[in-house]
Amino acid sequence: MKKLLIFLIAVSPLLSMAQPFHITLFGGLSNYQGDLQDKPYTFSGSKAAFGLGAQCDINNHLSVKAGMMFGRVGADDKNSVDVYRKARNLNFQSNITEGSVLAQYDFFDLSEKRLSPYVFAGIGFYHFNPYSYDTLGRKVFLQPLSTEGQGLAQYPDRKPYHLTQFTIPFGIGLHFKLAENLVLGYEMGFRPALTDYLDDVSKTYVDHDALLAAKGPLAVEMSYRGDELKNGDPTYPPDGEKRGGANRKDWYYFSGFSLSIGLSKNGHTPKGLGCPTRVY
Template sequence: MKKVLISIWFIVSELAASAQTNAIVQEGELGVTLGAAHYFGDLNTNISVNRPKPALGVFFRKQFGEYIALRLGLHYAQLGYSDIYSKNDFQLRRNLSFNSNIWEATLQGDFNFMRFVPGEPEFGFTPYVTLGAGVFNYNPYAYLGGHKYFLRPLGTEGQGSSLYPERRAYNAVAFCMPLGMGIKYNISPNLNFSFEIAYRFTTTDYLDDVSTYYYPDAFAASLPDGSRTLWYKLQDRSYETGDGIPIGTKGRQRGFRNQPDSYVMAEIGLAFTLTSYKCPSYR
């Protein structure tokens, strides 16, 4: 009888432990990211990496099993570039530059290559791919004489000019399509580390305020006192280089209109595992 009772006790103990383990359900993750962002577009046609700028974000990842997750992310990043980084003679002469703050919201699907179960060492690492869609706000600006000027209201490519009614101001909101890959590592049952690089395709060619042609007659070039207007100084800055004679004649190419701009983010992340307790059932 004693042996029977001991056997029953061991069986019940094992069932209880198993039930307790299965009762903890991994619901998802809540995390933060920190890294760098870089721009590619009309001022960076060779896809060069030069002076990346900061990026940070927060995200919530909802798990659907051990391989698939849906992620909602919010990002702030800075982007910028200048023709002075180029080796191209035209770009050096063009002499344009920009900076912009980016506010981004994305919805992405994450797909693990390996089984990932926080708290289980043998399943605590996986590479993954991610893709999705999002929306972001941007507002390019440049510096002149030490002062900061937003470029969109100026209509540097004739936007808003009565001479070119078809040249409408570009939207300060655009869509993006993140595509990337990364790795995840479970540091502890409640904490995950990640590293990710994701390229953003966008629907705008005005991330840098450069897209089409020069429109030097779109607005007044001079003030009553004979000095140049702010618009004129910022739509064509080639007067600051070479012999001081502007190159922006009417209809001359200023950008590459058929190639939308893009940007990339490389980030590390820390995420807290979110769990729930499921009432155990014995089978």
């Protein structure tokens, strides 16, 4: 979280020194793709998301945006059609907090047209912290438990994953000019997580006794949950048995409506400032 704040403070002068200036709002859904969910978009797995930021127009097509996005992702093996995943019986949720700076390009000039498709891409950082609930309903954060042996001496190649990561947001959308200085948009944004541990699942099971000795019984319980099923296998899987798919990293997504509210006075840019005028 600290890295996100430092990142946004560092880029904020790029926007605050320029006009025309816009406040941007976002409301929609967040979603995830990874070891507990193959499909990038499922209505059952969607969670509410929102965002806010600031936008500076470079010209009548190109803008620069800085902002924060907030959402939640999650998935449950119980909802899978895959027999192996149902037997594994894992689940997770995580809040996502993202800070980003994006370049946005409108294909048409919204001072002349009411509709324009657009694309965007940029850089960002996000914070996540996967958790689940134990058999007593208590919330349990998974990263400290080293469920796949991260940080254990017996597995020197498995390092603890960081909860703040770099990402490269990109996406597409459609803008509709509602009024002067008021533009509605609908967009789909894609984020490579650049880690395979957004869901705390990646590689293989580790030795039961080694995990128990290093992290305790709760780590063992959250690493394999097939024994919680009515007819589930009570035997903890052997060391090295597949737990996830490390060949593909995770993704998360934001899709929904954006609203850009122009704050520039009569569309004029103060002399000497860097952003040319754009009139809606």
